[in-house]
Amino acid sequence: MKPKLNDVAKLAGVSATTVSRVINNHGYLSSQTKEKVFAAMRELHYQPNNMARSLQGKNTRLIGVIFSDISNPFFGELVSRIEKILFAKNYKVILCNSADDPQKERDYLQMLMANQVDGIIAGAHNLGIEEYQQYGLPIISFDRYLSDNIPIVSSDNYQGGWLATQTLHQAGATNVAIFTGKSHAGSPTNGRREGYEAYLTAQQLTPHVHELPFELTPALKMMEIKTIMTQHQYDGIFCSDDLAALLVLNVAQQLSLTVPEQLRVVGYDGTALIRDYHSELTTVEQPLADISTLLVSLLLQRIEDANCTLESKYTLPVKLIKGLTA
Amino acid sequence: MKPKLNDVAKLAGVSATTVSRVINNHGYLSSQTKEKVFAAMRELHYQPNNMARSLQGKNTRLIGVIFSDISNPFFGELVSRIEKILFAKNYKVILCNSADDPQKERDYLQMLMANQVDGIIAGAHNLGIEEYQQYGLPIISFDRYLSDNIPIVSSDNYQGGWLATQTLHQAGATNVAIFTGKSHAGSPTNGRREGYEAYLTAQQLTPHVHELPFELTPALKMMEIKTIMTQHQYDGIFCSDDLAALLVLNVAQQLSLTVPEQLRVVGYDGTALIRDYHSELTTVEQPLADISTLLVSLLLQRIEDANCTLESKYTLPVKLIKGLTA
DNA sequence: ACCGATATGTCAATCGTTTGACATTTTTAT
DNA sequence: ATAAAAATGTCAAACGATTGACATATCGGT
CATH class of the missing domain: 3.40.50.2300 (Response regulator)
Incomplete structure (x- = not known):
């Protein structure tokens, strides 16, 4: 049986409100109380239920990441980098491989909406997906035009x-x-x-x-x-x-x-x-390092302030890597 | 402002209970009523809030997938295949790149627990992570021993x-x-x-x-x-x-x-x-096709019935692909 | 001694949806 | 005409956590 916040309160010998205060670091709290609560959380392997928390208006900290197929090395590396950056900022990635299938991409958007993602990084190649404009969600695009108010990040x-x-x-x-x-x-x-x-x-x-x-x-x-x-x-x-x-x-x-x-x-x-x-x-x-960093940075700015003014296009310089073939 | 189930009820001219019945296909429902509700959902771009639903005991249909790094082509292809299979079964993947960092893998486990994932496919290479046994969650492992009651899928x-x-x-x-x-x-x-x-x-x-x-x-x-x-x-x-x-x-x-x-x-x-x-x-x-299919199949069996008896090891035959180098 | 700050508790409403119990109305079969 | 089935509505509790309002007790500074 999964431990609940009330269980932590009982074990720590404090009220549930106090446990919530400790978790969220709100209000006056003594160090002793904090330590008792953390110890009880550890003993019970308690993790606050993110679903219940998000129902209270907290962000889910879920990000939808849509690319065509991450078994392509380019997308694999890009998604890997994006995920690392997001995780370091306490976000998690819902991965979507939409292939070259517009309907599949629409299905993904629906699923992401149902899961209350905080934002989306979209880099698949399907066209004509009006849903991106209908949901009013923070979205940043990679290498593809989606709508006038969705910024595009690409290399030059x-x-x-x-x-x-x-x-x-x-x-x-x-x-x-x-x-x-x-x-x-x-x-x-x-x-x-x-x-x-x-x-x-x-x-x-x-x-x-x-x-x-x-x-x-x-x-x-x-x-x-x-x-x-x-x-x-x-x-x-x-x-x-x-x-x-x-x-x-x-x-x-x-x-x-x-x-x-x-x-x-x-x-x-x-x-x-x-x-x-x-x-x-x-x-x-x-x-790719800069592209990933910029995609995440812009998205988090949009999540923080839905009306913040961003450029419609961000173009990063490329570099020639000299090998032996030319 | 995001539409809620009550908004759908108002637009469709039915009760909220009826909308819930239509969404979940429970109880007596006429075709006319169903159509009215679906039309209202479409018009409002309504998606049921998965957070609220999971609070009601419904599965989140979230699966944590942990590998070391998906920019490695092998893991990229494996995760891509796993994700496709899961999405077709109406599950979504939270992607975790743990690298060769045990603490990072532990952080991921905590995050997955907090997000009430239904199960985990674990294929990173870090050792000594006792948390896998502590959470009592359906877990299937790829190519790594985690605990006695976590099945391992690998090639021969x-x-x-x-x-x-x-x-x-x-x-x-x-x-x-x-x-x-x-x-x-x-x-x-x-x-x-x-x-x-x-x-x-x-x-x-x-x-x-x-x-x-x-x-x-x-x-x-x-x-x-x-x-x-x-x-x-x-x-x-x-x-x-x-x-x-x-x-x-x-x-x-x-x-x-x-x-x-x-x-x-x-x-x-x-x-x-x-x-x-x-x-x-x-x-x-x-x-890889069989490995992916088996990983998902075993996990869904575990999700369906936490006490179902599974083998501790599943070993799939390999095949030599003859090229020119030997 | 008094007052303000610190610390913790109580209480209830809320988030969005589900769901069971029960009620009412309509439709269909006998 | 009657009863059963179909269809929909009402109501309220619940899920786990948050949070604000208010209460109470303790402590420290003046």
Whole structure:
């Protein structure tokens, strides 16, 4: 039978009101009384019921975190960082993998509302989910436009696209392609492609855009990449994510193309996984530590003051991590 | 202002008791009344307050999931799968990254108790945490001994160790090492090393065990691996996780060792990430789909009936995924 | 001696929802 | 016509904790 606050009061020999005062550190309290109450709590393994407390108007300190799939190393690392920061601030994370399924994302929002979360960090890619605007909850978005009053945190995708393409060009590439996901209206990640195109246009070179649908499995994606690489003799490829870059390197090996002599490759993300286990890959690193810190910081400001004025966009600078592939 | 059940009742023109009956599908209810109530719920964007409901004895349907760090691809995929299965069964996951920090894991347990979670799936590696036994909660463990009445789910580590070593041997290796983490008393993962040693002993070959501490960063781990590989001329290496295997492959390249001619390598885990982006790696695949399904299934059985009899150990068969490295 | 501060207790209302007991009305079957 | 079933309403207690108002006792400073 789970211990209740009244049980703690009985064991400590004080009133229930006193126990509540100790737990919440309200009112006059002697050190002796505090110690007696804490000792009773320890002996009974008592934890105040957060459900009952939140019914009294206390925040639940639950945060919903929605990404498409945390088995993707980028999201895995991002969510891991966000969770660590939140836990250190006495918040806990309800994890949501929405995949590329708008209805699933809506179901998650409903569930998060029912669980009285204090706020949401949303970083999935589904579009057209009006519910985000209907609930009037503190929400911060990562890399996706949700509504006019929901701030977006992202890396400087445009700078990243420019930088990646510049790196390929300066490494001698002139026939440069980009392998990217499907463009979403209003999505900051479009900036990678825009930066890529802007650089090539400035250099009077021809852009070659290849969209690889998100829903392709890696194996099918690899086949598509192989088809493209066989049909075109690119000497530089910018992949708008690192996993695609790994596939390109795999295909290069299959086609006996030497990297970086015959083919230069740059990726995007620069997760710890890539830096630790694929340091050969030249990549544009998104500042995951800063992104996480900023997402949490903005959300907690919104939780503290729902009407506080925040920018609509926060753009963090990227950095080129020089490997051996470009 | 958040809508309450009474607001729904007013809009639908029924009593609050009727709304509660519709939500919980209790008692006699006409279809017309149900439809009126659902329409009012939709119009007000009403979600029943799960905190108040759980105060009434309803389960919170919250599950605590504790792993060391989900930015590790293995845990990332495992947690992702567990979360998907749980969400489909109308449960939600509170995510906990305990790292290699026992006190942090204790803090998480306290927090989970305070939040009245219905159960816990525990897969971190910290030892000596008595709290798991004190709270009397449904708990299922992955790859770690917690207490006599907490079931453990793991892959057949012994078979995996045997299989990996046999694969190296059959590929021509006779001077075979194992790179493993530190042994923990009672931990199923010790089986990998035991299977490795048993195979070599049966073949009258000499085991070479190298323990790489968990707390080494990948860069330091790589240096340690390079030192070992330089000092010994192993012709076969079994790594007890795939990321270590990637490091070994990196070092082999640095030392101009051809794989698998001069050096055969087998890893362990076989995550989707490895299969998709490193199909060249020969590895022992843990059945993550089955592990996830079983962890959830056992936990829900425990939640349903706290005294149901479960085995103390569930061991799932592994499978060798043949790549090019052995 | 007196007054203010300190310390703790009592009491009851409240949070949002559930739920059982009982009442009333309507509908349907015999 | 009557009885049973269906449908909905009323009412109040309860879940665990918080909290404000007020009471009482003790202690320390003036």
